[in-house]
Amino acid sequence: MSNLSKIYNSFKIRLDNRSKYLRALVIRGLKNSKKGHIGSSFSMIEILRVLYDDIMIYDPKNPSRENRDRLIVSQGWASLALYSILADKGFIKKEDLDSFMNLNSKLGGCIERGVNGIEATTGSCGHGLPIAVGIAKGLKLKKSKRKVYVILGDGEHGEGTIWEAAISISKNKLDNLIILVDNNKIQCSGTLKQISSLDTLKNKWESFGLNVKEVNGHNIKELKNSLKNTPIKKEKSSVIICHTVMCKGIKKYENLPDFHWKGVFTLDDLHYMQKSLSEY
Amino acid sequence: MRNAAIKKIIEIGKLNKKIVFLSVDQSTGNDIELKKVLKERFIIEPISEANVIGMASGLSAEGYIPLIFNHATFNSRRCYEQILLDSSLQNFPIKLISNGAGFATSHLGPTHTSIDDVSLMRQIPNMNILVPSNAEEVSTLIPQVININKSFYVRLSKFGIPKFGLMPEKKFNLKSLVGKARIIHKNHKKLINDILIISNGVMTPIAIQVSDNLKTKIKISVLDMTTVKPLDGKNLISNVKKSKNILICEEHSIIGGLGSACIEYLIDKYPKYNIKNIYRVGVPDKFILKHGDQEGVLNYLKLDARSIEKKIFNIV
Numbered sequence: 001m002s003n004l005s006k007i008y009n010s011f012k013i014r015l016d017n018r019s020k021y022l023r024a025l026v027i028r029g030l031k032n033s034k035k036g037h038i039g040s041s042f043s044m045i046e047i048l049r050v051l052y053d054d055i056m057i058y059d060p061k062n063p064s065r066e067n068r069d070r071l072i073v074s075q076g077w078a079s080l081a082l083y084s085i086l087a088d089k090g091f092i093k094k095e096d097l098d099s100f101m102n103l104n105s106k107l108g109g110c111i112e113r114g115v116n117g118i119e120a121t122t123g124s125c126g127h128g129l130p131i132a133v134g135i136a137k138g139l140k141l142k143k144s145k146r147k148v149y150v151i152l153g154d155g156e157h158g159e160g161t162i163w164e165a166a167i168s169i170s171k172n173k174l175d176n177l178i179i180l181v182d183n184n185k186i187q188c189s190g191t192l193k194q195i196s197s198l199d200t201l202k203n204k205w206e207s208f209g210l211n212v213k214e215v216n217g218h219n220i221k222e223l224k225n226s227l228k229n230t231p232i233k234k235e236k237s238s239v240i241i242c243h244t245v246m247c248k249g250i251k252k253y254e255n256l257p258d259f260h261w262k263g264v265f266t267l268d269d270l271h272y273m274q275k276s277l278s279e280y
Numbered sequence: 281m282r283n284a285a286i287k288k289i290i291e292i293g294k295l296n297k298k299i300v301f302l303s304v305d306q307s308t309g310n311d312i313e314l315k316k317v318l319k320e321r322f323i324i325e326p327i328s329e330a331n332v333i334g335m336a337s338g339l340s341a342e343g344y345i346p347l348i349f350n351h352a353t354f355n356s357r358r359c360y361e362q363i364l365l366d367s368s369l370q371n372f373p374i375k376l377i378s379n380g381a382g383f384a385t386s387h388l389g390p391t392h393t394s395i396d397d398v399s400l401m402r403q404i405p406n407m408n409i410l411v412p413s414n415a416e417e418v419s420t421l422i423p424q425v426i427n428i429n430k431s432f433y434v435r436l437s438k439f440g441i442p443k444f445g446l447m448p449e450k451k452f453n454l455k456s457l458v459g460k461a462r463i464i465h466k467n468h469k470k471l472i473n474d475i476l477i478i479s480n481g482v483m484t485p486i487a488i489q490v491s492d493n494l495k496t497k498i499k500i501s502v503l504d505m506t507t508v509k510p511l512d513g514k515n516l517i518s519n520v521k522k523s524k525n526i527l528i529c530e531e532h533s534i535i536g537g538l539g540s541a542c543i544e545y546l547i548d549k550y551p552k553y554n555i556k557n558i559y560r561v562g563v564p565d566k567f568i569l570k571h572g573d574q575e576g577v578l579n580y581l582k583l584d585a586r587s588i589e590k591k592i593f594n595i596v
Contacts, residue, residue, distance in 0.1 A: 025376065103549070113370050119341070121370050126362060130331040131366055134338020134346075141320060142342065161362075164328035168335065 010243045011254075013218045015280050019045060023149070023249045025084035027273050029100035029107070029267055030096035036101070036109065038253070039260040040078035040153055043217070043244040048073075048085045050223040051149055051180075058091040068118050068148050070135050074128020075182060076111035076154035076259070083107050088187045091117035128152065128157025129179070133165050136177040144176075147230075151180045155187030158196050163208070168189040170209035179210070179239045182217065184246035188260050205239045217242025251276045281436040284415035286310050288422040289347060293317045300339050300428065302322075302352040307528060327580040329354050332498035332499050333362035334375070342499065345426060352394035352435060353382035360400055363431075368406045381411075382482060382531040383574040395434075396505045399536025401433040402509055406434045407503045408458065411538070413484035414447060415440030417506065424458045437482050437531075439576075444575050445485025445579035445585065446492055447482045448504075456504075461512040463519070464488065465505040467495035472504050474499045474596050476523035477588075478516075478542055480506050482574070483529040489585045490592065500594055508538055520546065520553060525595050527559045529588060531578070534562040559595055561588060583591045 015023070022045050030036050052058075056069040058216050080100060087094045092107075092115060099105035106115050110123025119135070122128045132150040139146055156162065169177060181201060185192045193199045202212045211232035215222040223242065230238045246260070247253040250273050265273075293299045294315070300321045301310045301314055308314060314322045321344075325332045328351065336346035348355060355378040356363075367374045385392045401409050408430055412418045419438065441447060448454055456462070461577050465488045466473075475498060479487040484504050491500040497546065503519050505512070520526060528539040539560040548552050553595045561583055570577050578584050582591075 028453065121365065124365055126330075127334060127362065127366055130334020133331065133342070134335035134340070135342055136338070137323075138339045138342025138344055141344070160326075161330045161334065164326070165329035166333070167326050168328060168331055172323075176507040187357075215352070 009216045026080050029080045029097040032098050033101035034265045035263050037077040037261045039246040041081040042247045044182040046218045052085050052222050055227045056162045070148045072120050072128045073123050073151045076122030079111045086117045100226050125156045126161035147176045149178050155184045155191050166208040169237045173235040174237050178230045181241045183241050184244045186246040186257050210239050210241045212236050214241045216242040217244035218250045219241040221235050249280050281418045284418040288419050290317050297347045300344045302348045320384045329359040330362045333359045334366045336374045337366035337372040350378045352378035356397035364506050368404045376433045379436050381435040383577045386577040395533045396531050397564050411435045411480040420456045442485035446488040459507050461505045461515040465491045465502040467491045468499040473523040473592045476526050477502045479529040482531050486585050490588050505537050511541050517550050530562040572595045
């Protein structure tokens with residue numbers, strides 16, 4: 001399947017009840033904060049869903065147990081998506097989402113360590129991958145069989161640390177490190193192509209010696225199959241570029257840079273989001 | 281100082297299997313022995329300071345003790361946000377072994393001169409800052425740096441035995457402990473000092489020389505403040521109380537370093553002290569566009585023994 005058809009398919013794919021339910025949890029958090037980075041919170045739901053439903057080994061009752069897979073969501077501004085799946089899996093309570101971004105809430109606008117199930121604080125672009133490199137190296141030194149999954153934003157690829165890390169990943173042969181790119185092609189002030197001239201992530205990662213696969217980032221089956229077959233090659237880290245739609249599930253907001261971050265949501269906006277999601 | 285640090289790390293690394301040594305493409309002087317002892321825990325990373333700090337934080341998250349060996353400038357301001365967010369904020373302790381600090385590589389000019397590193401590191405919560413003054417002190421401190429489960433910035437200069445100034449005499453308490461200041465020289469037997477010199481790093485041997493040179497004229501004690509953070513405030517105040525004047529000497533910008541730390545502490549905890557009695561010498565707030573060796577630049581900045589003696593004569 002060509003790159004273009006993958007992108008097209010990520011637009012037209014419908015959402016099943018579970019995907020809608022996880023997005024409804026995101027909206028539940030937004031009801032309290034009335035603001036948030038909704039673009040990537042909606043675009044990476046299926047990536048998180050497949051990791052937690054089908055791929056990763058973890059224990060919500062003992063989040064720091066040694067024998068667990070590690071997940072670092074480097075696009076920490078999409079915290080609400082991660083907090084929603086953590087609530088769904090019992091790491092935190094669903095009611096915790098009702099305090100999202102409150103003064104004394106543990107759940108902030110970016111991902112923070114200290115919340116059950118969170119491995120690392122992220123939010124400043126380009127920090128998650130180097131931390132994941134260290135964790136992956138640490139697991140190798142321990143001879144652990146566990147894996148490290150990292151979710152990167154695509155706009156975040158403008159940071160030098162991503163490419164510093166790419167060199168280190170290849171050099172250290174970290175095949176226990178799996179990178180998932182939430183390739184929704186929109187960043188804060190425009191499209192990825194307009195702002196960063198980045199429309200060929202595949203070639204860039206491959207040129208650093210990593211194995212790359214492209215999938216429809218909203219297709220559960222495709223995501224599952226790709227993740228179950230990692231590492232793609234021994235001694236090489238794998239990159240799965242997930243073609244996604246920014247704000248997937250909220251029809252009128254999809255693919256608009258204005259909805260990367262939204263500072264005010266009215267009650268009408270929130271009602272619209274719920275309605276759009278239920279009809280998707 | 282570098283050799284003393286590396287020798288100690290090799291010695292400890294034989295037993296402590298949690299140590300991971302990350303060199304950022306820097307010459308350790310003994311890669312062969314480090315590799316032999318630490319095996320796969322000796323890692324030379326590409327020139328990628330920011331990634332290395334993130335990586336060290338990840339290793340720390342997995343229970344390892346990462347030691348990052350790099351030139352001081354590149355181990356501080358080059359990767360500042362990573363030290364702050366990846367390590368300190370998340371409580372993933374790392375040990376920054378920072379070589380060639382201050383004007384140790386002044387011949388390379390301002391790109392390699394680190395005179396803001398202490399100031400930057402002081403801004404980071406949970407960071408401990410050490411500025412030792414000779415190789416023996418480095419050997420004493422490195423095991424503490426490794427064993428204490430906190431982040432450290434260790435500011436190493438060039439020479440094991442100071443090339444200028446005097447080594448401390450054995451009669452003073454020379455055991456250097458993290459978090460403890462110590463009187464390293466006193467040129468008189470009275471209770472009250474005319475001048476209390478507070479110094480660290482390469483300024484300490486110079487301060488000792490000043491104190492020794494003026495022993496028949498001015499009553500001086502030298503308080504060696506190796507740990508800039510956390511500051512040994514108790515010791516600072518007890519010595520300040522016994523001194524008519526204070527002179528703080530640092531091979532660092534006068535903004536944010538040892539002088540700032542001492543003055544801020546005194547204002548907060550001992551406001552009765554007359555601030556007019558505090559003097560300091562350091563690097564002025566401008567780029568130092570000089571080359572040559574460390575001694576030459578210190579002379580240019582009037583941080584040499586003779587200039588400091590003149591300053592003291594003006595004070596008393």
